[in-house]
Amino acid sequence: MAPRVLTPRRLVLNAERRFQRARLVFGHGTDNARDEAVFLVFHALGLPFNVEEATLDRPVAAEAAASVEALVTRRIAEQRPAAYLTGRMWFCGHEFAVDERVLVPRSPIGELINDRFAPWLDAAPVRRVLDIATGSGCIAIATALALPEAMVDATDISDAALTVARANAARLGVADRVRFYLADIYPDAGEPYDLILANPPYVPQAEFDALPPEYRHEPALGLVSGDDGLDVVRRLLARLRPYLASDGVLVMDTGATSEAMAEAFPDLPFYWPEMTHGGDGISVLYARDLPAPRGDAARRTR
Numbered sequence: 535m536a537p538r539v540l541t542p543r544r545l546v547l548n549a550e551r552r553f554q555r556a557r558l559v560f561g562h563g564t565d566n567a568r569d570e571a572v573f574l575v576f577h578a579l580g581l582p583f584n585v586e587e588a589t590l591d592r593p594v595a596a597e598a599a600a601s602v603e604a605l606v607t608r609r610i611a612e613q614r615p616a617a618y619l620t621g622r623m624w625f626c627g628h629e630f631a632v633d634e635r636v637l638v639p640r641s642p643i644g645e646l647i648n649d650r651f652a653p654w655l656d657a658a659p660v661r662r663v664l665d666i667a668t669g670s671g672c673i674a675i676a677t678a679l680a681l682p683e684a685m686v687d688a689t690d691i692s693d694a695a696l697t698v699a700r701a702n703a704a705r706l707g708v709a710d711r712v713r714f715y716l717a718d719i720y721p722d723a724g725e726p727y728d729l730i731l732a733n734p735p736y737v738p739q740a741e742f743d744a745l746p747p748e749y750r751h752e753p754a755l756g757l758v759s760g761d762d763g764l765d766v767v768r769r770l771l772a773r774l775r776p777y778l779a780s781d782g783v784l785v786m787d788t789g790a791t792s793e794a795m796a797e798a799f800p801d802l803p804f805y806w807p808e809m810t811h812g813g814d815g816i817s818v819l820y821a822r823d824l825p826a827p828r829g830d831a832a833r834r835t836r
């Protein structure tokens with residue numbers, strides 16, 4: 535029997551079948567075995583995602599097929615997110631370098647960035663943006679690219695993450711407009727921000743302990759946030775007011791912990807945008823809707 539010719543299409547189908555048999559968990563930029571297979575096989579073969587159909591049926595050289603085999607085998611054996619194997623992930627149409635110092639970019643905030651935050655915010659006058667818990671810098675950098683008039687500050691408590699973020703800003707040509715700070719949530723006080731973005735850690739400890747192996751390759755600091763997942767969010771909201779301009783907006787991703795957050799802060803009138811491309815847990819909070827600080831209320835009633 536003649537040996538079967540290996541083509542990109544056949545390599546993708548083989549990888550997909552093997553991923554399904556291995557019952558891998560997805561959720562780091564893809565949510566199914568087929569997309570994960572395309573991501574890895576195309577990377578190994580150096581194919582763009584908009585490859586011509588005919589290329590998919592052309593024979594692949596033995597050496598290239600071997601590099602696909604190596605990646606697919608590692609994905610299964612190590613249960614490591616594909617992005618850590620390729621060192622790359624796409625976010626808002628930009629390619630970010632990632633490794634295990636940072637979370638794999640996947641926040642639905644990306645959809646709002648692509649829409650320049652419409653209809654939640656008029657982006658035209660936005661000049662000062664803060665991205666809290668920046669990780670790879672994906673949200674800060676994609677926002678700087680979407681809002682060319684804006685200066686973006688970004689914080690993270692992990693120096694290692696900031697090294698990755700700074701390199702991404704330089705590679706994507708926005709190092710002059712995105713400044714990174716090693717800080718616990720907020721940078722040292724400066725002018726208030728028109729827009730604050732945050733994808734903080736929000737996984738409750740017990741949930742983190744039960745996560746599949748894929749998530750255990752990510753820095754725990756980027757996921758866990760105390761017993762109820764709200765430790766960082768609680769401190770972020772408590773200190774928010776002086777950092778937000780009077781017509782400013784906070785956009786936050788708290789994923790599956792959003793219900794707990796809404797319950798924990800009944801006085802904060804969050805809006806919950808429905809995302810076209812999936813992902814719950816994005817909230818929008820306007821500075822004008824923040825309850826009066828206790829001191830002010832007391833003064834007014836005096």
Ligand SMILES: C[S@@+](CC[C@H](N)C(=O)[O-])C[C@H]1O[C@@H](n2cnc3c(N)ncnc32)[C@H](O)[C@@H]1O
Nearest residue numbers: 639667668669690691692718719733735755756
């Ligand atoms: C969920 S990841 C988000 C990373 C990135 N923004 C993204 O969307 O991919 C959370 C990040 O928060 C950082 N972090 C954890 N606690 C923090 C704190 N108290 N202040 C600032 N950053 C913190 C972690 O180091 C991690 O990079």
